[in-house]
Amino acid sequence: MSATLDTTSLLADRINALEESSTLAMAKNARELAAQGHKVINLSIGEPDFKTPAHICEAAKKAIDEGYHGYTPVAGYPDLRKAIADKFKRDNNLNWKPENIVVSTGAKHSLANVLQVLVNPGDEVIIFSPYWVSYSEMVKLAEGVSVVLDGPFENDFKVTPEQFEAAITDRTKVVMYASPNNPTGSVYTEQELRGIAEVVARHEHIFVLADEIYEYINFTPEGHFSIGSVPEIADRVITVNGMAKGFAMTGWRIGYIGAAKWIADGVEKLQGQVTSGTSSIAQKAAVEALLGTMEPTYEMAKAYERRRDLVVKLLKEVPGFRTNVPQGAFYAFPDISYYYGKSDGQTMINNSDDFAMWLLRTTFVSTVAGSGFGAPNCLRISTAASDEALTEAIQRIKDAVATLK
Ligand SMILES: Cc1ncc(COP(=O)(O)O)c(C=O)c1O
Numbered sequence: 001m002s003a004t005l006d007t008t009s010l011l012a013d014r015i016n017a018l019e020e021s022s023t024l025a026m027a028k029n030a031r032e033l034a035a036q037g038h039k040v041i042n043l044s045i046g047e048p049d050f051k052t053p054a055h056i057c058e059a060a061k062k063a064i065d066e067g068y069h070g071y072t073p074v075a076g077y078p079d080l081r082k083a084i085a086d087k088f089k090r091d092n093n094l095n096w097k098p099e100n101i102v103v104s105t106g107a108k109h110s111l112a113n114v115l116q117v118l119v120n121p122g123d124e125v126i127i128f129s130p131y132w133v134s135y136s137e138m139v140k141l142a143e144g145v146s147v148v149l150d151g152p153f154e155n156d157f158k159v160t161p162e163q164f165e166a167a168i169t170d171r172t173k174v175v176m177y178a179s180p181n182n183p184t185g186s187v188y189t190e191q192e193l194r195g196i197a198e199v200v201a202r203h204e205h206i207f208v209l210a211d212e213i214y215e216y217i218n219f220t221p222e223g224h225f226s227i228g229s230v231p232e233i234a235d236r237v238i239t240v241n242g243m244a245k246g247f248a249m250t251g252w253r254i255g256y257i258g259a260a261k262w263i264a265d266g267v268e269k270l271q272g273q274v275t276s277g278t279s280s281i282a283q284k285a286a287v288e289a290l291l292g293t294m295e296p297t298y299e300m301a302k303a304y305e306r307r308r309d310l311v312v313k314l315l316k317e318v319p320g321f322r323t324n325v326p327q328g329a330f331y332a333f334p335d336i337s338y339y340y341g342k343s344d345g346q347t348m349i350n351n352s353d354d355f356a357m358w359l360l361r362t363t364f365v366s367t368v369a370g371s372g373f374g375a376p377n378c379l380r381i382s383t384a385a386s387d388e389a390l391t392e393a394i395q396r397i398k399d400a401v402a403t404l405k
Contacts (some may be wrong), residue, residue, distance in 0.1 A: 030366035059288035072277030076103025105241035107255030129374035185326020216246030
C-alpha cells in the first residue's frame with residue numbers, strides 16, 4: 001500500500017467514531033517514560049496490585065493437569081454457572097438459575113454483549129455519570145444514544161431518582177451505572193437504589209444494567225446492595241459482575257451476567273458467533289474463587305480501605321483540591337479545577353487532560369483526566385499501589401501545583 005494512503009478513510013465508521021480508552025492511553029505514556037529511565041509512579045491503571053490468591057491458582061493448575069484444554073460451552077461450564085447462581089443468592093439476594101447466567105471474557109465483554117443484545121439504533125441509554133470510560137463507547141458500538149446524567153460533587157457524585165425520571169423518554173431502553181463506582185468510589189445506598197428502582201417500576205420499557213464489579217471493595221457499614229433484588233423489577237435488571245477486582249484476577253478474563261432467560265439466551269447467541277465460550281482454565285479457577293475461602297478478598301478490601309484513608313488525608317492537604325471520601329473501589333477523584341487557567345510559566349492548564357499530561361511530564365506521576373469519565377473538573381488517582389508510592393506521588397503533586405500561578 002502507498003505510504004500516503006489515508007488509512008483512516010479505510011477504517012469502518014464505527015471504529016473511527018470510537019474514542020481511545022483514556023486510561024489505557026495514560027498507562028502507555030507512563031510505560032514509555034519508565035522505559036526512558038524515569039522514576040514513574042503509575043496511578044493510572046484500574047488494576048489490583050495484589051497477586052491472585054494461591055488456592056485459585058492451584059485450581060487453574062489442576063484444570064490443566066486434568067485436561068480441561070478444549071472448547072467450553074458458549075455460556076460457560078455448568079459448574080461455574082451453578083457457582084455464580086449460588087453466589088448471586090448468597091451475596092445479592094438474586095434468584096437466578098444456571099440457565100440465567102452467561103460467562104464472558106471479562107465484565108467489559110459482558111456489558112458490551114448486553115448492550116448489543118438490547119439496544120436498537122437510536123435507542124437511548126441513560127448513563128449515571130461520572131462513569132467508566134467504556135460505557136459511552138459501548139453504547140456507540142450498539143448504535144444507541146448515550147444520555148449522560150451528572151452526579152454532582154455535592155451529592156457524592158450520585159444521580160438522584162428525580163434526575164433519572166426527568167431524563168426518561170419513549171426511546172429510553174437501558175439505564176446503566178456502576179456501584180461501587182469507577183472513577184469516584186461512590187456507593188449507591190440501598191435507599192438510593194430503591195428510589196431508582198421505583199422509577200424503573202413506573203416505566204416498563206426500561207432495563208437496568210447494574211455493574212457490580214467492585215462489589216467486594218465496599219467500605220460502607222451497610223455493604224453492597226443489588227438493585228436486582230427488588231422483586232418488582234428483578235426481571236428487568238441485568239447484573240454484571242466478574243472476577244477481576246475482588247479476586248485480583250484481571251488477566252484471567254472472567255465476567256458474567258445474571259438476567260432473564262431471554263436476555264441470557266440473546267447474549268449466548270451473540271457470543272456463539274463472536275467469541276465462543278471463554279477460557280477453560282480461567283473458568284475452573286473462577287469456580288474455586290466463588291466457592292472457596294473469601295479471606296484473601298476481605299484482606300485486600302481492608303488494604304484498599306486503609307489506602308483510601310491515607311490518600312484522602314494526603315489529598316486534603318493539597319491546596320486547591322476538593323476531594324470526596326470514596327466509599328468503595330480503589331480510586332480517589334479530586335476536583336482540580338481550581339488550577340484551570342494557571343501556568344507554571346511554561347504550560348497553561350486549561351482542563352483535566354492538560355493537568356494529567358503536565359503532571360506526568362513534570363512529576364512522572366501518571367493519573368487519568370476526569371474528562372473521559374464525564375467529569376472534566378476531576379482527576380482519577382488509583383489507590384491500588386503501596387503506601388510508599390502513594391505518599392511519594394501525592395508529595396510530588398503537592399510540590400508541582402505550588403508552581404502554578
Ligand atoms: C466499572 C467497571 N466495569 C467493568 C470493568 C471491566 O472489568 P473486566 O476486567 O472484568 O473486564 C472495569 C474495569 O476497570 C470497571 O472499572
